Amino acid sequence: MPRLKIDACFSPYLYPVYADTESIVVVIDVFRATSAICVAFHYGAEKIIPVATVEEALQYKKQGMLAGAERDAIKLEGFDFGNSPYDYMGNHVKDKTIALTTTNGTQAIEAARNAYKVVIGSFLNIDVLCDWLIKQNCSILLLCSGWKNKFNMEDSLFAGAVTQQIIDKSADYRLGDGCLALKYLYQIGKERPTKFLNYSSHKERFAKLNLKKDIRYCLMPNSAPVVPILEGKFLVKAAL
Amino acid sequence: MPRLKIDACFSPYLYPVYADTESIVVVIDVFRATSAICVAFHYGAEKIIPVATVEEALQYKKQGMLAGAERDAIKLEGFDFGNSPYDYMGNHVKDKTIALTTTNGTQAIEAARNAYKVVIGSFLNIDVLCDWLIKQNCSILLLCSGWKNKFNMEDSLFAGAVTQQIIDKSADYRLGDGCLALKYLYQIGKERPTKFLNYSSHKERFAKLNLKKDIRYCLMPNSAPVVPILEGKFLVKAAL
Numbered sequence: 001m002p003r004l005k006i007d008a009c010f011s012p013y014l015y016p017v018y019a020d021t022e023s024i025v026v027v028i029d030v031f032r033a034t035s036a037i038c039v040a041f042h043y044g045a046e047k048i049i050p051v052a053t054v055e056e057a058l059q060y061k062k063q064g065m066l067a068g069a070e071r072d073a074i075k076l077e078g079f080d081f082g083n084s085p086y087d088y089m090g091n092h093v094k095d096k097t098i099a100l101t102t103t104n105g106t107q108a109i110e111a112a113r114n115a116y117k118v119v120i121g122s123f124l125n126i127d128v129l130c131d132w133l134i135k136q137n138c139s140i141l142l143l144c145s146g147w148k149n150k151f152n153m154e155d156s157l158f159a160g161a162v163t164q165q166i167i168d169k170s171a172d173y174r175l176g177d178g179c180l181a182l183k184y185l186y187q188i189g190k191e192r193p194t195k196f197l198n199y200s201s202h203k204e205r206f207a208k209l210n211l212k213k214d215i216r217y218c219l220m221p222n223s224a225p226v227v228p229i230l231e232g233k234f235l236v237k238a239a240l
Numbered sequence: 241m242p243r244l245k246i247d248a249c250f251s252p253y254l255y256p257v258y259a260d261t262e263s264i265v266v267v268i269d270v271f272r273a274t275s276a277i278c279v280a281f282h283y284g285a286e287k288i289i290p291v292a293t294v295e296e297a298l299q300y301k302k303q304g305m306l307a308g309a310e311r312d313a314i315k316l317e318g319f320d321f322g323n324s325p326y327d328y329m330g331n332h333v334k335d336k337t338i339a340l341t342t343t344n345g346t347q348a349i350e351a352a353r354n355a356y357k358v359v360i361g362s363f364l365n366i367d368v369l370c371d372w373l374i375k376q377n378c379s380i381l382l383l384c385s386g387w388k389n390k391f392n393m394e395d396s397l398f399a400g401a402v403t404q405q406i407i408d409k410s411a412d413y414r415l416g417d418g419c420l421a422l423k424y425l426y427q428i429g430k431e432r433p434t435k436f437l438n439y440s441s442h443k444e445r446f447a448k449l450n451l452k453k454d455i456r457y458c459l460m461p462n463s464a465p466v467v468p469i470l471e472g473k474f475l476v477k478a479a480l
Contacts, residue, residue: 010391013256018390150416151250151417153417153420177392181396184429185421185424189424199420200417
């Protein structure tokens, strides 16, 4: 039996059940926090400070730092950014440290804070992420942020894509039941992911917000090839 | 948009996130607690008292009641039954009240105890269960017991089967993301469920226990057409 394991956890709330001392945790919030984080680093951000509450983000903002805050898919007033990847494209993030709080993604980072290693996953960095993970030679836990602690389709589809790519590239991993199920899900959804996700709950959540452009961008593989990793309270770019 | 909702919760641990005041909760532990419960009622048991701890089951046993207890797929010493459906086949359960504690299934019942209604699902009662659910005209939450609070394949496959059957029979339901994903999973697994489940974690868990006969039985649709429902501390047969 393969030495290493990949499993998936479908909610930050469920993380304590899956937590161990040796797995690398990949935090996933495809729409849109982890996509936005990848974009920020791709455009040269130096550090991101993920925080759980708006109050914490506001404290950093008051200290003169750039700060992003999103709740229920909407950018909060008084902040520099929401969680749209487009907010983080451009020279204005270069060499900057940014505080960030979001409805789901930064909550998942918070839940997994004490894991062996925590990295950030999205379609935008999928290939470099998978290569980096295989190089680490560790078990992997794919932590889907979901929506307010419930299972969601887009994070699960991405976790299935990661599972498929890793077992295609390495024979060292066995699959937990969560990843086994997501591998099947990905087989069904991979050809037309936008259409596949059309029936899922984000459609309803985002209906009035005109996020089509964001959604299309967040499903584009490898447009931000970086691996953000948690070091203490900061996310930074991992060496590739 | 359809009035009613079907969603799935993949772990008793996650139940508080999904709990509401109007959904009927279907507790699912295909291998093997909810299959065994259906069999006991099919063979004429009058009541089952699901309890969370071995100590509680032992108290009932000491009072002269029949009692079943299973942990880690093994029947505990000093009890009348484990959680094999075969333990509950025959005249010895007729008109009896049975106390029961299991690793996963009775924990899920415990978690959902205060739901609007709680019923028991397994492949053995799938058709009558779906018909009964549709007749109730309520939203539905499929609560998969999983394995020690982790997602498992067999409960998810069954939840996908229920989802498919209900939307085939009624247009009144919209799907939460969990059920949407499981519907796809069921489409892949339905033709050869035993083979489909062959790669999942129960294989490893049950490897030394020779449970092939149980597994085959637990995947036989409609062999115990009853709907066990929780009334106070007792499971009883619902009127069909």
